[in-house]
Amino acid sequence: MRARRQSRSHRPLVRFLLRRLGALVLLLIGITLISFLLTQAVPGDAAIANLGQHPTEESIRAFNEKYGLDDPLPVQYATYLGNLVQGDLGISQQTHQPVVDDLSVSIPATAELAIFAIVFSTIFGVAFGVLAALRRDTAVDHGLRVFTLAGISVPMFWLGLLGLYLFFFKWGLLPGGGRLDPTTTPPTDVTGLNTVDALLDGNFATFWDAFKHLILPGAVLVLYSVSLISRYTRSAVLEVLHADYVRAARAKGLSEYTVVTRYILRAALPSIVTVMGLVFANVLAGAVLVENIFNWPGIGQYAYRSAVSLDLPAIMGVSIFIALVYVIVNLIVDLLYAVIDPRVRLS
Amino acid sequence: MTPLLELEGLSIRLPTPSGPRAVVHEVDLAVEAGQIYGIAGESGSGKTMTMLSLLGLLPRGGSAHGGARFDGRDILGAGKKERQALRGRELSMVFQDPMTSLHPMLTVGKQLTEHARKHLGISKAEASARAAQMLEEVRIPDGEAALRAYPHEFSGGMRQRIAIAIALMCEPQVLIADEPTTALDVTVQAGILQLLDRLRREKGMAVVLITHDLGVMSSIAERISVMYAGRVIESGDARDVLKAPSHPYTRGLLGALPQPGDGAGSELKSIPGVPASPLDPPRGCAFHPRCALAVDACREAVPPLLRRGDHAAACIVTMRDVDPASKEAIA
Amino acid sequence: MRRFKRGGGDAAAKPARAWWRAPTMLVGLTIAAIWVIVAIFGPLLAPHDPLAQEFAITQAPSGAHPFGTDELGRDILSRVIVAARNSLPLAVLLVVCAGGLGTALGVIAGYVGGWVDGVIMRLADLFSAFPAIVLAMVVTASLGPSTRNAVLALVTVTWPIYARVVRSLVLSIGQSEYVQAFRLHGASARRAMWKEVLPNVVGPITVLATIYLADALLLLAGLSFLGLGTQPPTPEWGSMISVGTQYFQNWWMATFPGLAIFSAALAFNFIGDGLRDVFDPQSQVGSGARGSDPVAEEREA
Numbered sequence: 010m011r012a013r014r015q016s017r018s019h020r021p022l023v024r025f026l027l028r029r030l031g032a033l034v035l036l037l038i039g040i041t042l043i044s045f046l047l048t049q050a051v052p053g054d055a056a057i058a059n060l061g062q063h064p065t066e067e068s069i070r071a072f073n074e075k076y077g078l079d080d081p082l083p084v085q086y087a088t089y090l091g092n093l094v095q096g097d098l099g100i101s102q103q104t105h106q107p108v109v110d111d112l113s114v115s116i117p118a119t120a121e122l123a124i125f126a127i128v129f130s131t132i133f134g135v136a137f138g139v140l141a142a143l144r145r146d147t148a149v150d151h152g153l154r155v156f157t158l159a160g161i162s163v164p165m166f167w168l169g170l171l172g173l174y175l176f177f178f179k180w181g182l183l184p185g186g187g188r189l190d191p192t193t194t195p196p197t198d199v200t201g202l203n204t205v206d207a208l209l210d211g212n213f214a215t216f217w218d219a220f221k222h223l224i225l226p227g228a229v230l231v232l233y234s235v236s237l238i239s240r241y242t243r244s245a246v247l248e249v250l251h252a253d254y255v256r257a258a259r260a261k262g263l264s265e266y267t268v269v270t271r272y273i274l275r276a277a278l279p280s281i282v283t284v285m286g287l288v289f290a291n292v293l294a295g296a297v298l299v300e301n302i303f304n305w306p307g308i309g310q311y312a313y314r315s316a317v318s319l320d321l322p323a324i325m326g327v328s329i330f331i332a333l334v335y336v337i338v339n340l341i342v343d344l345l346y347a348v349i350d351p352r353v354r355l356s
Numbered sequence: 357m358t359p360l361l362e363l364e365g366l367s368i369r370l371p372t373p374s375g376p377r378a379v380v381h382e383v384d385l386a387v388e389a390g391q392i393y394g395i396a397g398e399s400g401s402g403k404t405m406t407m408l409s410l411l412g413l414l415p416r417g418g419s420a421h422g423g424a425r426f427d428g429r430d431i432l433g434a435g436k437k438e439r440q441a442l443r444g445r446e447l448s449m450v451f452q453d454p455m456t457s458l459h460p461m462l463t464v465g466k467q468l469t470e471h472a473r474k475h476l477g478i479s480k481a482e483a484s485a486r487a488a489q490m491l492e493e494v495r496i497p498d499g500e501a502a503l504r505a506y507p508h509e510f511s512g513g514m515r516q517r518i519a520i521a522i523a524l525m526c527e528p529q530v531l532i533a534d535e536p537t538t539a540l541d542v543t544v545q546a547g548i549l550q551l552l553d554r555l556r557r558e559k560g561m562a563v564v565l566i567t568h569d570l571g572v573m574s575s576i577a578e579r580i581s582v583m584y585a586g587r588v589i590e591s592g593d594a595r596d597v598l599k600a601p602s603h604p605y606t607r608g609l610l611g612a613l614p615q616p617g618d619g620a621g622s623e624l625k626s627i628p629g630v631p632a633s634p635l636d637p638p639r640g641c642a643f644h645p646r647c648a649l650a651v652d653a654c655r656e657a658v659p660p661l662l663r664r665g666d667h668a669a670a671c672i673v674t675m676r677d678v679d680p681a682s683k684e685a686i687a
Numbered sequence: 688m689r690r691f692k693r694g695g696g697d698a699a700a701k702p703a704r705a706w707w708r709a710p711t712m713l714v715g716l717t718i719a720a721i722w723v724i725v726a727i728f729g730p731l732l733a734p735h736d737p738l739a740q741e742f743a744i745t746q747a748p749s750g751a752h753p754f755g756t757d758e759l760g761r762d763i764l765s766r767v768i769v770a771a772r773n774s775l776p777l778a779v780l781l782v783v784c785a786g787g788l789g790t791a792l793g794v795i796a797g798y799v800g801g802w803v804d805g806v807i808m809r810l811a812d813l814f815s816a817f818p819a820i821v822l823a824m825v826v827t828a829s830l831g832p833s834t835r836n837a838v839l840a841l842v843t844v845t846w847p848i849y850a851r852v853v854r855s856l857v858l859s860i861g862q863s864e865y866v867q868a869f870r871l872h873g874a875s876a877r878r879a880m881w882k883e884v885l886p887n888v889v890g891p892i893t894v895l896a897t898i899y900l901a902d903a904l905l906l907l908a909g910l911s912f913l914g915l916g917t918q919p920p921t922p923e924w925g926s927m928i929s930v931g932t933q934y935f936q937n938w939w940m941a942t943f944p945g946l947a948i949f950s951a952a953l954a955f956n957f958i959g960d961g962l963r964d965v966f967d968p969q970s971q972v973g974s975g976a977r978g979s980d981p982v983a984e985e986r987e988a
Binding site: 252253254256257258260261262263264267271276278349352 | 411440442444449451457460462470471506508522
């Protein structure tokens, strides 16, 4: 007859979380291993690469000893893991600062950009997607379809350049890069996000300056993400639009607004959450290109510089951090599924 | 006595790739208060569409024409808000597949109370109390816990009971049940039908039972209309129609039902041919290509409903003794 | 689980959508065809030698040089044309390699199941935990920037998408009744795979590949832009844009290669979109996205 019910609906959720956390730990270990192995694949000598043209035997030996580069590989790996757990990611061979410090400076910059992009693209993306689905096969739907296809076809770096050329160079409407005007004093560092910090300071001029600098790089990221979200939302809504329970909801006399929000959107939510995970990945990846063009001192820039200068600790640090973020985002996404769809909690 | 639900010459047009086509033609129907009215017919005969049009739930681009009156009020011409106020409140519907007609992510309690709160303006607590009581009436145990549960935690039969409870929350005058037992096991079917009958009697509610299964029909229906290719081809008192069907199609349907008396090895009788599509029916009587009694005249014009007392059938052959002048539309 | 849904409310046929899609599909095919021709006949079509540094530097577009000249005095139009020979086949190569690897692993994972499935899926998770560009950067930086390494790096990051989709396809087909009927007839597992499963996988994979072709193009261009892909002086759209960044005021240097990438990617996306409608209108496979619907996969697993 009736399926056996859980005594408390919280238990499956907790077990679900624990399972996922376990997978996360495994994944992280795998990531550190891969990062480590990759950096070992670097041909040439790190010491020579970092010490300049003709380093002496002495300095090479000192360098190797300092960074433990003479130890056998497993030992090096174990040392690294040990340090990692204590929060020590090593010293960047470029900046000569602890990698952790470098990261803590560059992360908020990218975070600000990412949050800007995600917030705007979600609002507009979901709205467009729902609109396209409800007005299926009309001019609105087709127009949006062409627009979103174009949105995912534009190379981000090119769009950024185009934007810079038009809005900065030709029309002088927006700043040409960086996070703040050179003449503007940065706000008190609370979150690291200039816009938020400026508001906390009550300084609207600074806020506006920071915001203006966000617009162009943000817009570039938004274009791609909006297109992605809009397409996914549209197809998710279409899938549930003709569901029996939607018809049953109307048959109960619920208002069209309730039907769309409580019945249709709710059912489409899992798919929308899926695409949010993808959007996050895309924003991170896009950040690398966008920060490069707009001179934005974020993780993307840091990753790029570390990669080309073969700064091993930095590379590993960045890789691990980005992978960690990615994995956490996926975990959150999985959690959200369980929260949104009670059927998932059973599995 | 004025019928509670009255359809007069109801026709429905739906959009097709080749333009709007009629899928339901000139349906006449009258349901009295407290009556169980059965609409029989195969899938595609238009029975569900007819009822959907009353609720204003036709697919995009569909339109209904003719007369449809609920409690004396015209519902086809009514405005959107009026129809919304009617749905789920005075006129409720239970759908066929209980596995998909409940929202998987909303609690049973939510789905029971949301429309009741909207229509009746009652508080959350009141609505929940009423919901728990309704669950008890449909024999779902542990109503309080059930309110917090989700549909997937219940079996098909129980979900259908929940759907019925939802439909009854605002004490409607008419409950439309579209194939309520078709997706359920036979063992569960009887329970659902008994439930409908009992609720009908207790609440004085009319039930429109749509089904292709004449066995189901015979157990509780009082009056029956049989539809074929979008038209009503026979109607009358349930016993009359089922014991002594006048239309060859109804006869064929009943003849096809295996009887307990049939010996083992006896052939399954079926109506030859395939059901006519309401979009493109044969000329004249839609049934004539499959009919053993068909004559030339059957090909020429759509036969009107000819009445013999309370019992009407749209067949010029079996009803040839009837005076055509008495063909006014009846229930 | 199949459920027979009676479409009581759908008696009317849905308005035919296919022909509406045709305009974008046609445009896509036309543009793609143009690029294919350009790629094949590149050197013949180019008015000048793309490597010849014989003209006045940084000339704005004019009659003699419709796309202008670059900082070394080379004709940009010729370079854009010849770059097609590099960029487009590379994108195809990337998709074919990643798709092939991903399909193979996905089929194995789906069909064999068990711990093999687990291992492959964990690997897929691992490799897609890095955003493509980052891993690609690290790989090319450590192995040395070159075309070959760029493709290698990108294959490593993009195969999981195909693998996941193929695996869930194989799982759902394998469970379908007609394959089970097939096996009931005593057919061996391998025959079942070849005859029933694989043919049904090819369709969706082709659609997937077309959709990701645009992505591949953008990824490769991005890597080249960062200096980690095709190295100069070989003309490549991405690296041309990178140079254009430095010669910012000479807008033509970055604009035309960018338009080339955009038009090609757009064409592929139009085609992929149209194909997906033909083969699987209800598909959840999004264009330009990584990964497929994990919720559906949850249910399969």
